[in-house]
Amino acid sequence: MAEEDLRRTRLEKAEQWRVHNQNPYPYRYERTHMAGDLQTKYQNLENGQQVEDAVSVAGRIVARRVLGSVAFFGLQDDSGTIQLYFDKKRIRESMGADAFKWLDKLTDTGDFIGAHGTIRRTERGELSVYVHEYELLCKSILPLPSEYYGLADVQKRYRQRYLDLIANPGVRETFRKRALVVREIRRFLDERGFLEIETPVLQTEAGGAAARPFTTHHNALGLDMFLRIATELHLKRLVVGGFEKVYELGRIFRNEGISTRHNPEFTTVEIYEAYSDYFDIMNLVETLLRAVAQKVLGATALVCEGNTIDLGAPFRRITMFDLVAEMTGVALAGLRDAEKAARLAEEVGVEVPAGASVGQILYQLFEEKCETQLTQPTFVLDYPVEISPLAKAHRSVPDMVERFELYINGRETADGFSELNDPVDQRARLETQASAKAAGDLEAHPFDEDFVTAIEHGLPPTGGVGIGIDRLVMLLTDSPSIRDVIAFPTLRPEAVE
């Protein structure tokens, strides 16, 4: 039947309720119990047994089976499902002659209903509310996806996520876990004395990461502005200002392609701690991830994409030099001759652009040959200075900085460093970035004078890290696409006629 006809049929049913003096859109319902709690409470009730405990439940009708003088409805609420058992005789006695007929003729799956009755487990073992009285709470006028097949159309799942949530069990669970992850991270940090401070989303310079920003415009100021691509530069200003432990968990925006691992808006938590270096921060991250997994999954081992991943064991820590040497056989440590490094890279099949430095070649080897193979949690240490303009120079290795990235299941999950607090070095690094930007590098960092000024006032020794919440949730829920962990992922609008 055409959608228009289905809608009309249901609108007529709504009208019939009005004719019978029932508002199909009433204002409230006095619910006493949740479906999931009842399932737990009466799990030992035997088939065919009933108790006289009075309950009122409310939710969406997700299944309907009317057998003539008896009816079974599946009711879904936020906590789970429970069956409603209607007996024509009983409904007639408590609600009048036509009440059972209305139930049969004027309700559909998708409607919301409230039901008051007693508890009974049917002969066939389904826990039910044996209904005395029911009340329509909302007449829906569009049909639900198939109860049996669920909703498979990927586009529809993302564009009409509410249908996905109703029809596909597991989707709700993913978003529930996401909320737990966020809550646990905040609890973990708050408990350790970190302060969450919100920093601007609208900025006149979008810095703190190598990425292209979204642009927007402030009308009253007549000013083009950018959406933030990181929270780093403002959080460090707060450390300059004397907040020694700060973090922000929130949305950032990067104007880049969309893939199973990238959404233009995504969530990170950035954490800064004064008087710490990147080793302290690695310890913090390791403890944090373990605590989150324990809270959300009840375990520190998990399975993602068929890989068993152990967050309980100490995370491996290895320098990028050593890792590249181990996985590709190319040993670049101590090498200063870029041309020789390029030849070594090409021998293992990695093409490097002309003029690339040893550091850039190292990083390229790492990206192409190592990254995706890091299944178990691995901190990769010490990055080339060229690609890390906000990290502090390495205390013992020239041309490198004290930076780590955490890889889990082949995906970058966290990025942290001993923060650069030498103002002269910081100014020079950003000047280099600004020249690259002027020369056409769209992802180069902009020069942020105000930030450099803050650093000139003195940033104590500080360690910091950013953790990708979306990727962490993907890991913990075994979701293959970032769209599975973002309720409303970015999609092109459908064509309008």
Next chain:
RNA sequence: GGGUCGUUAGCUCAGCGGUAGAGCAGGUGACUCUUAAUCACUUGGUCCAGGGUUCGAAUCCCUGACGGCCCA
């Protein structure tokens, strides 16, 4: 951005050059313990859009839209 696959009833899908189909949902009727209830009858289509080839196109070709997957 490139390659590739997909888009047919409200949902899930078949049909792949000769009158658009099935199951579920919907409608009518039967049925007092169903579980994808069952049984009978039945309504429902811009076959993503536009162009082309053909006596004839959901089907073949081209262009476009949106999406999945792989690659960058």
